[in-house]
Amino acid sequence: MNDTNLPSHGSTLPARAQTSTEDDLPTTFGIKLQAHTGPLPPAAEMAAYADIDPAIPMRIIAMAEANAAAERHSIDRAQTLQFRENMVGRVLAFIFAMTGLIVALLMARSGHDGAAATIGGAVVAGTVVALVTGRAKTAARPDEE
DSSP, X not given: OOGGGSOOTTOOOOTTOOOOOTTTSXXXXXXXXXXXXXXXXXXXXXXHHHHHOXXXXXXXXXXXXXXXXXXXXXXXXXXXXXXXXXXXXXXXXXXXXXXXXXXXXXXXXXXXXXXXXXXXXXXXXXXXXHHHHHHHHHHHOGGGO
16 A cells, blocks of 8 residues: 555545455464463563563562462461361350259259259250261361361
8 A cells, every 4th residue: 555545634535545355354363372370470471571680580489489378377377266266166065065964963953853854955965966967067078177
């Protein structure tokens, strides 16, 4: 295309504008898709970064190491808190069960056998149900052990 067919600023195309022919159009094209997962870029990108600044690859590696350390710390903290939560629940359940049994024993000694049997039975039944449902939940989620 020569410069005489190009419009100048503020003008319109001339009436005889050239049109494209099939020879002017590309016949093939390609799409390149590259997927990457993980903390570090591919080696070719690391080399390209090193061409820009030799310190960049080491900074990227340091960043990935810091990220991995933070993730490990977060997982460790979550596991510690979950352990504490489970232990507090068990201790409180033990205290509740022992208190109920002691109350039932004291009521039986003072002549209230029916109330003692009701309280003692409720404590034992509640403990058994809690243990059975706790085991069922653990069996349903074996990946969290």
